[in-house]
Amino acid sequence: MASPEVAMLEALVPGYAFFSRFVLSYLHIDLGAYLQHLMLLALFGVSVKYVTKYVSDFVMEYLVSTAEIRLDDEIFNYFMYWISRQPHMKQTNRFVVGLKSNGYWSDSEDSDDEDNFDADYEVDEPGSSSTADSFDDYWAKVIRRDKYKPLRITPAEGRHYIWYQGRPLVIQRRYESSSASRYVLHNERLYISCLGRDPSIIRSVLNEAQNAYVQRDGVRTIIHRGMRPYSGASYQWCRCMARSPRPMSTVVLDQTQKDAFIKDVKEYLHPRTRRWYSNRGIPYRRGYLLHGPPGTGKTSLCFAAAGLLGLKLYLLNLNSKALDEDGLSTLFSELPKRCIVLLEDVDTAGITQTRGKTIVEGSALTSFPVEEDALDEKGPQDPQTGGVTLSGLLNVIDGVAASEGRILVMTSNHPEKLDAALVRPGRVDMTIAFGYTSEAAIEELFTSIYMTMDGDLPRKAPASSRAPTEEKEAHDPTLDRHREQDAKMEMALHDRIQTVQSRIPDLAKEFAASIPKHEFTAAEIQGYLLNHKTTPEEAIKGADEWVRETRAKKRAREETQQNNA
Numbered sequence: 001m002a003s004p005e006v007a008m009l010e011a012l013v014p015g016y017a018f019f020s021r022f023v024l025s026y027l028h029i030d031l032g033a034y035l036q037h038l039m040l041l042a043l044f045g046v047s048v049k050y051v052t053k054y055v056s057d058f059v060m061e062y063l064v065s066t067a068e069i070r071l072d073d074e075i076f077n078y079f080m081y082w083i084s085r086q087p088h089m090k091q092t093n094r095f096v097v098g099l100k101s102n103g104y105w106s107d108s109e110d111s112d113d114e115d116n117f118d119a120d121y122e123v124d125e126p127g128s129s130s131t132a133d134s135f136d137d138y139w140a141k142v143i144r145r146d147k148y149k150p151l152r153i154t155p156a157e158g159r160h161y162i163w164y165q166g167r168p169l170v171i172q173r174r175y176e177s178s179s180a181s182r183y184v185l186h187n188e189r190l191y192i193s194c195l196g197r198d199p200s201i202i203r204s205v206l207n208e209a210q211n212a213y214v215q216r217d218g219v220r221t222i223i224h225r226g227m228r229p230y231s232g233a234s235y236q237w238c239r240c241m242a243r244s245p246r247p248m249s250t251v252v253l254d255q256t257q258k259d260a261f262i263k264d265v266k267e268y269l270h271p272r273t274r275r276w277y278s279n280r281g282i283p284y285r286r287g288y289l290l291h292g293p294p295g296t297g298k299t300s301l302c303f304a305a306a307g308l309l310g311l312k313l314y315l316l317n318l319n320s321k322a323l324d325e326d327g328l329s330t331l332f333s334e335l336p337k338r339c340i341v342l343l344e345d346v347d348t349a350g351i352t353q354t355r356g357k358t359i360v361e362g363s364a365l366t367s368f369p370v371e372e373d374a375l376d377e378k379g380p381q382d383p384q385t386g387g388v389t390l391s392g393l394l395n396v397i398d399g400v401a402a403s404e405g406r407i408l409v410m411t412s413n414h415p416e417k418l419d420a421a422l423v424r425p426g427r428v429d430m431t432i433a434f435g436y437t438s439e440a441a442i443e444e445l446f447t448s449i450y451m452t453m454d455g456d457l458p459r460k461a462p463a464s465s466r467a468p469t470e471e472k473e474a475h476d477p478t479l480d481r482h483r484e485q486d487a488k489m490e491m492a493l494h495d496r497i498q499t500v501q502s503r504i505p506d507l508a509k510e511f512a513a514s515i516p517k518h519e520f521t522a523a524e525i526q527g528y529l530l531n532h533k534t535t536p537e538e539a540i541k542g543a544d545e546w547v548r549e550t551r552a553k554k555r556a557r558e559e560t561q562q563n564n565a
């Protein structure tokens with residue numbers, strides 16, 4: 001039986017008994033003779049371990065401030081974006097390298113484009129500098145830049161030390177294990193610590209990170225989409241793109257309707273209105289229904305409104321079977337205080353099935369037949385099959401727990417299919433009908449396509465005015481010939497655009513006269529004009545032919561649809 005000293009040593013240093021036997025049989029040293037020394041050593045070691053832990057816990061508790069950042073929060077993105085651009089990251093020896101600086105939102109489409117967006121303009125346009133004279137040069141640069149994307153370096157798992165404003169900061173990246181890790185590569189958290197109980201330095205670093213991110217966005221309209229970031233996850237808003245704002249003037253719509261819409265949205269956003277609602281106990285929400293055939297400008301109006309008001313746009317497709325009522329209410333509860341939520345094509349979602357049967361001709365808000373609200377509060381869909389039910393949608397729009405402050409825009413191609421409950425006042429407060437183009441709308445579309453706008457023309461004098469350098473000629477005469485041709489084309493385009501400008505109003509009238517009214521959508525006309533982007537006269541000449549062809553195509557499509565029905 002082992003002596004109490006040996007038992008104690010075994011407790012302090014697990015495996016001591018085995019180790020001492022090993023030393024005795026192979027090295028013929030009896031550790032029993034040094035038991036007291038070994039005991040002291042073991043006790044010392046254990047005390048050091050406990051003291052170190054105690055001291056470190058004490059320091060962390062009382063002398064260090066720490067901020068925790070979760071992966072599903074946008075600040076995670078801000079910080080990763082910021083740190084990937086810090087010079088310290090070039091010196092770190094443990095890092096995650098990728099073409100994107102973030103982990104969580106990188107699933108979203110187009111996130112890569114966001115970084116390249118401005119870079120496209122940074123590459124000199126053809127004819128705008130002494131170094132890039134032709135489209136070929138410009139394109140070669142763009143392609144090269146796209147191939148060799150800059151590496152984004154972020155700290156790897158573990159601790160990293162950085163200096164910020166003369167003070168040391170500890171960044172710790174930690175991967176958490178959870179049931180979700182089966183589906184997602186990393187569920188992670190970031191910890192930023194600084195010495196002292198005053199966390200203001202952490203706040204400044206996070207503010208700087210946020211500023212860097214927000215500045216990169218500039219005036220662009222940020223679009224979030226309700227989606228599952230990875231299979232098996234719950235629905236979340238993922239930032240999917242940032243687009244240049246669309247000027248309201250480029251949306252062709254009856255001016256009275258457009259003005260009424262903008263006025264209504266602005267009035268709603270006014271702080272006085274919020275107070276007014278709250279004083280009267282009315283839920284502070286506003287809903288809009290934009291309806292009309294596909295390609296008539298419903299989404300464009302919503303996008304332009306987001307740009308005009310600097311609001312973020314939250315897109316949601318209700319058609320997904322995977323989106324259930326819990327997912328929908330989580331999404332709505334996570335909306336920021338001020339934003340535009342766009343539910344596109346609500347008529348195609350399963351929610352169009354009605355809660356009642358009685359058809360009522362017209363309604364106070366809409367000029368189309370709607371169905372009377374019935375007593376049956378149960379949604380039409382079988383919960384087993386998934387998807388959002390009408391009652392689920394109504395609850396998130398204006399149920400007791402529905403969020404306030406957001407602007408809800410629903411678009412529909414078939415408003416007559418929508419349940420009356422969905423479009424009743426309080427859920428839909430304004431309806432805008434989009435239709436086929438009128439004569440005035442055709443003129444407006446034509447003008448918006450051919451009127452010169454900022455950045456349409458080459459920024460500097462085309463390169464043809466400059467003599468090619470000897471070096472270039474000696475190197476590649478074919479390239480120089482291309483450059484010259486491109487420069488001439490740029491010049492010709494420049495001149496053509498300028499000379500035609502004064503005639504645009506007359507040409508617009510001529511074009512509008514050759515297109516039948518109320519037959520084509522703005523998208524169809526825009527599509528046609530884009531084929532003649534720089535030659536308005538050609539567009540006018542080909543208008544009759546285009547009308548004939550488009551009619552024939554539409555007829556053929558209708559016949560096929562009828563045959564399939």
Ligand SMILES: Nc1ncnc2c1ncn2[C@@H]1O[C@H](COP(=O)(O)OP(=O)(O)OP(=O)(O)O)[C@@H](O)[C@H]1O
Pocket residue numbers: 250251252253292293294295296297298299300301344411412413434521522523524526
């Ligand atoms: N009224 C309009 N004014 C300016 N551009 C328009 C208009 N209508 C359509 N367009 C152009 O047509 C394209 C499609 O427009 P948009 O997506 O806004 O149509 P929509 O009515 O939302 O279509 P859908 O019902 O299929 O979603 C866009 O490129 C847009 O620029």
